[in-house]
Amino acid sequence: AQSVTQPDIHITVSEGASLELRCNYSYGATPYLFWYVQSPGQGLQLLLKYFSGDTLVQGIKGFEAEFKRSQSSFNLRKPSVHWSDAAEYFCAVGVNDYKLSFGAGTTVTVRA
């Protein structure tokens, strides 16, 4: 069965600084990989996804993620964070595009 680890429970970053959120997965084959963002009181919004092809994936809101098979990782990055990026971020892995296992999430706080 697949599983996801997000090693960082909470990250604080200054506005305008870069952000990287880590995600490691365990799965025997090439997985479907996703990053979702959840603002307080809101549902999860899909930021980006990887199925195959180019290992650097561009998403919405200026986010990107890189699939590294050798490291079983799918880290999320943003070059310059905005105060509105404060939220909880979830990495998910699936055997297809719907049978997903989610990580425990990383809470991002943005300081002025």
Add this chain to the structure above:
Amino acid sequence: EAGVVQSPRYKIIEKKQPVAFWCNPISGHNTLYWYLQNLGQGPELLIRYENEEAVDDSQLPKDRFSAERLKGVDSTLKIQPAELGDSAVYLCASSLEGRGLTFGPGTRLTVL
């Protein structure tokens, strides 16, 4: 397009009482999911529907939880009777094959 609609957004009940949650997926999305999200954790799949058929309900606690998706559109998730440990956010999501899940805002249940 309208997103996934859930109601109620918040529900407070006494333990041993029944409770029901309603979900209206995005028009045309044939796959519907119910997820459970405990505080500080990622969502966990309870049940997945393909049209009106429950194709994956292995994680649904069938002694107290039930779900239905009449006519393959709206869905209802019920808990009877509710227990203290059921306090969580119940997320509904829908998808069209290959395009990832779109989540609703969730129903936050508090069992007293």
